[in-house]
Every structure is written in structure tokens, then in C-alpha cells.
Amino acid sequence: MGGNTPGNGNGFVSYTVTGEKGDDGRIDVQTHFAGSFQDFFSISKPPVSTVTWSPPNPGPGYAVAFSAVTAGGIPPYSYSWSFGDRSTATGPTPVHSYESNGYYNVTLTTMDSLGNSRTAQQFLVVGSWNPAVSCSPTLSTLEAVLGSATIQRIPYDSNSTGADYSGGAFKLAGNLSYGANPSASDWPFSKRALYPYSGGKPCSTSGVPAFVEVHSVTALSVDPQEDCGIFYDISNTGGYFPNKQSFCSTTFSLAGSTPSCPACYMHRIYAVIDRDWKAAGIAPASPAQGQTIDVQGFIYWNPQWLDQPWHSYTGWELHVTAWRISTTPITTPVSFFSGNGLWYVLGALGTTVVLVSAYLTRFPTSIKALIARSRLRRSSGSEKRT
Secondary structure, three states: OOOOOOOOOOOOOOOOOOOOOOOOOEHHHHHHHEOEEEEEEEEEOOOOEEEEEEEEOOOOOOOOEEEEEEEEEOOOOOOEEEEOOOOOOOOOEEEEEOOEEEEEEEEEEEEEOOOEEEEEEEEEOOOOOOOOOOOOOOOHHHHHHHHHOEEEEEEEEEEEEEHHHHHHOOOOOOOOOOOOOOOHHHHHHOOOOOOOOOOOOOOEEEEEEEEEEEEEEEEEEEEEEEEEEOOOOEEEEEEEEHHHHOOOEEEEEEEOOOOOHHHHHEEEEEEEEEEHHHHHOOOOOOOOOOEEEEEEEEEOOOOOOOOHHHHHHEEEEEEEEEEEEEOOOOOOOOOOOOOOOOOOOEOOOOOEEOOOOOOOOOOOOOOOOOOEEEOOOOOOOOOOOO
């Protein structure tokens, strides 16, 4: 409190009021002076805006409608947007489109009528890393995909506890009761279905996303020669692979963290790079054992292997369409087409081209591409695990 200054018999008092940033509520200060005069004023929390956009997973060229909902402060509000691609706008509901795939840091500064302001920030993902897939991914985690509902699969084995379908975040077969095991016919697409060919995988079903992106997961038990064959699946019209070559699926587990088992099963998902995608030349290369990666892929429920530890005692699978060396945390999101941007993994029959990122903290900028040749076992072995 400041000192009094004489003035016509009334004192003048100066106040300095501070509070923790983000605290709820308000501060009320009431002052009383000699005589009948008094005044009252309030200090409200600053304006805080929640940012949303539609569609939630846009692709390049889509018209993205942004919206801000504000609480706190004293209206009217003013809004200043930055869309992460050097474009800006004002107002509560701007519309913007992005020209290329990438991560974009969307920021919104909200100012109230008293000049108080706060800035909100969110990352928006546009497009997929695999040019054969036009879906835009939903950012998620392995734990969100699996959910927290556990179920013991083998009555006499307390360690056989994995994720139940009912707890998953991407229930593409609908909301089913605890213990449900959706069949292949319940799922909206075949596990081997090529995208974007006829009968391929949809980006979403009944508003539930089918295509996700997960960051900073570790590849375990990598087997690049699983379930080999020479024919396309019937969902891809059947027929021989090109030149009657044999192609094999790559199977592995993705781990978000590594607690001891059986707790580990709620942090792992069985992943597949499918042989039909390899034969069609649109599959990524196989990750290395123990490599920490970011992945994109389609969510699938396989009802066949619920009682197997290598399938984490659950039906959840991720059918991987692209991966990259993990860039988590992402310090400076950039367009995947820019010079420093790590972007997609593209397989072309026998030869696989991997465009990897050149983030300065991880790689010299001269590293632009790694050419790796897939070693494919040439046999038509029976299906074991995919």
C-alpha cells in the first residue's frame, strides 16, 4: 500500500495487486475514505480462449474453419490468429487452408476490452507421411488407443491381462460391452486392404477416426519375414504379386513405456507392415530392433490372438503406413516438404526409399535420404501371426 497524499482532506492510496497466473476466481478490493465517499472495483482473471477447428484432420487444400470460445476478461474481445505457415487472421471464426502436409503451430492471442490478453497454442497436423494415404492422422498415444479397461484372457493365468475392447479410444466396430471380441466382419475394413484402392481403408467410420499418429514408441521383436506369400489378399482382388515375387509382412511390438510384465501389456501394441502393401510398392521399410520412432497407421482389432503374450493379450493392432525416427520433442515444427523436414517412408517393390529428417540436433543437414533394400524371403509360408 502506498503512502497518503493530502488533498482537500481526503487521502489517496495506491494499491499493487498480484496473483498467480491462471488462478480461478477474482480479487475484490474495497476502499473506504473519511466521510460518505467509497469506491469499489474488481480484478477478473484474463481472457482465456479454447481453440477448435473443423474438419479435425484436414488434408492439403481443405478449408479449415477455426473457432474460439473465450472465458474470463471483460468483453468485447479481439482475436489475432497465426496459422503456423506465415498466414494470419483476425476475428473469432476465421477459415484457412494449408498448401502442404506438415505440422503447424496455431496460436491465438485474445485481448479483452481492458487490454488484458492471453495466448493459446495448439499443433495441427495436415496430411499423412505416406503419399499413397490421403487421410490426415489423429494424434494419440498407445495408452489412449488401448484404453484403461483390463481383462484376464486365460482363467488360470493372472499374468494374461491385456486391454479390453470396451476401453479403447477408436472403437470402429461400435460401442460394445466389456469382454466383447469383434469379428473381422464387424470391422469396417479388411486388415490387408490397400489404400486408396477400391475397398480400402476409410479415414473414419461413424465419426470415429481410423488413422492415427503416435510419437516416441520403441520397436521390439522386429520380424521382417513373417507371413510370406505370393498372392494378394482377396480384399485386394487376389492374384499374383508383381512378377510372382514373394513378399513378407514385418511384425513388431510398439512400446510406449517399458514396465515389467504383465503391466507392460497395457503399454504395447502389435504392429504390422503388411506384405500386400509391400507388393504394391506403398509400404515403409522395416524399423530396426530397439529403434525409437514416430508412426502413422490404421487401427485394427484382430480377434484371433487374444490369448497370446506376443499380441499383448488384446486384439488391438496398428497397421503401419509410415514411420520416422522419433523427433519428440518437436522443437520447431516444419513442413514435411522443407529442407530440414523429415517426412515420409516410401517402399517401392524391392527397393525402399526412406526420407529421414535432418533436424540439426540429430543429423547433419547434408543427410537427406537413406536407400535401403528390403530383404524379402521368397516363400509362400502359411499365415502365423498377422
